[in-house]
Amino acid sequence: MKSDKSVNNSTPNLKSFFAILMAIQFFIYFGFSIVIPVIPALVKSLGLNAFHMGLLLSVYSIASFIAAPFWGQLSDKIGRKKILIIGLIGFAVSFLTFGLFIDNLALLYASRIIGGLFSGACFSTTTSIVADVTTSEERNRYMGLMGMMIGFGFIFGPAVGGLLAGYSYQLPYFVTTAILVAIIIGVFLSLPETHHHEPGHQVKQKLNYTVPIIILLISTFIVTMTMSGMESSFQLLEIEKINITPTQMGMLFMIGGLVNGLLQGGYLRKVQHGQEKRVMVAGQMITIIAFIMLPFTMNLIYAGICLVLLMSGNALVRTLLTSTLTKTTSSRNMGKLTGVSYSLDSLGRIIGPLLFTGLMTYSLSLPFFIGAVTSLIALVLITIYFTKGTTA
Template identity: 50%
Template sequence: MTENLKEKILFIMLIQFLIYFGFSMIIPVMPELVVVFGVSTLHLGFIIAIYSIASFISAPFFGTLSDRIGRRPLLIGGLFVFMLSFLVFAIFSNSLAVLYISRFIAGMASGALYVATTSMVADITSIETRTKYMGLIGMAMGIGFVFGPGIGGLLASVSVSAPFFMTAIIIFIALIFSVLKIQETYRSNTDIERGITVQKEYFIQPVGILLVATFVVMFMMSGMESTFQLLGKEKIDITPGEMGVLFFIGGIFNAIIQGGVIRKLKDGQEYGAMIIGQAMALIAFIMLPFMTGLFYAGICIVLLMSGNALVRTLMTSQITKEARHHEVGKMTATTYSLDSLGRIVGPIFFNILFLIHYGVPFVFGALLVLLSTFFIYQYYRKRGQVA
């Protein structure tokens, strides 16, 4: 790694850490807000969903925009709007309507930020080294998610608005840092005709199979996350504190996989690592309905989050390799839109299945693992890399 490339990657890692640390700080506060407002717990699901809906809507627009004006304006603009969304709610924290508006705005900004940062990594890395650096970026995101909720929970003891104020401050620091340190990574090719490729055309190419697999994996994981605590309550009477510890441990393993295992993979080794990740998820989904205790639940979470870290990071890296230079933004945006769609429908569908029987969503999750594994296999078969 050259010093210049190393410096750029470290800057992007820091930005991602600050973004996800700030975002995850408010997670412990959301259920408390429902209590404060005195409304149905259904609002918690709607508040989470509206963020993903906004991301789903905005990402394709920002993907096309980034391939025209570059990544840096998108990053700076996204950080400013992201910061503003948290600050607005911190000031008007007694309004449920403002919370919905602020989460919608934050979701739109997240689409811009994902496209900008992922495209930046694709811009400055080669095909051979991209997987390694995507793993480092994923590690920074994972570490942010590990420590954010803990700090947010402490601040929530001061007031429900405190985590929102602190998140706004952290994102502001990331904004200033970006203005001063982050340089444009995109070099436009004016000889390329605009508008040759649109997102829908990706789905008739081999990479379309991998894009569908991205949706299935996120659908599966977001559904699991939304019903895991319900299962724990049903089987072992798990507490919110114990739940937090489990996801903290899972987050640590996620970061280790991203920064350790994935970073050491060479170009061409992605398929085998994805299959291992899928196998880990499959074992966990089969185990979950038979949960017997906290340690057992911890094993399941570690398997799920480690397997997911392998699969999602490697799929994102592989998808960016398929894009031509002037289409990286659109390709990453398509990926993020499918991620967001999975986050919208996954929790709803899995919670409906949970009402039938507590084991049904996890059996269904195991079937989704097999389906997404088939898609991954088909992609590499069409690429001639497996028999």
């Protein structure tokens, strides 16, 4: 079932409309990643066990996994804009709390949990809004632009976080809070509601988890889990192989992130409706090849090529998975479906790092060969989806 458009006549032109959405998407992931260079340094300065570093990062994803479906379903009932504003407020509160109580471990955990709980409200609503205001033919283009902002958020978040943390560990959180407050005001004043109940559809309609939808959701989980696992173990492998430095790592991920963002904002937005299969299959094949190549790293250039291939393959698949998923249901259930998708994203970000780093205790190469296998499984599932039929 293709999703129906439920945008009213007050919706502005798509360019100005998406300028707001793209800013929101950027700062959600900017905020998510700004803590990456700050938390390890903070844990060390507080004299805490390294265990807290991993847990402070993971509780965010655990909270997202639990809460995202609730927010998505609620946006189907009361509207996207209300839930988006609630999510942004909660997200801002989490950063403010972290900054104000940066020497209180219990409140640091509380702030990370709050951030995770409300991040799902932001993601599921922005994705649902894109689906509300675009046709199936337009969907890939605008999902590509949103994906580009995610990539840029992950590039600039750690860079800005590291820079501001040089002055104060609190500063990155206060700056992000101020930016989020500005976005909240902009959403309240400028963003129209895009989801409206029609009088004839007040009867509850449950989301039907058909086989195609389940295949796409499982594929989403596998792709996210595999990429998150790679991100957590790549540096450990390269330290052993070529004694890579943190600066070199940062440069490689920045280059990979730029390629990722440009692919989504450039190439993917030109992928026409009906052409998704060949692009997603190509992306998964690139990912499989890169995973097989990675354990044989011999120098920094080779490592960089592998990382760029991995991030490029993921860029070609992940955004089109989301776009394709939004075409499988109606607007009345869009929030619930995107919420479940984000929840599985979060679950992948929990399991992936645990799985890959755990496998490294047995063999440095094992996680990456397993990554090739899981990527192959995702490739098979994607192929089955497009072969068996794409309607739900």
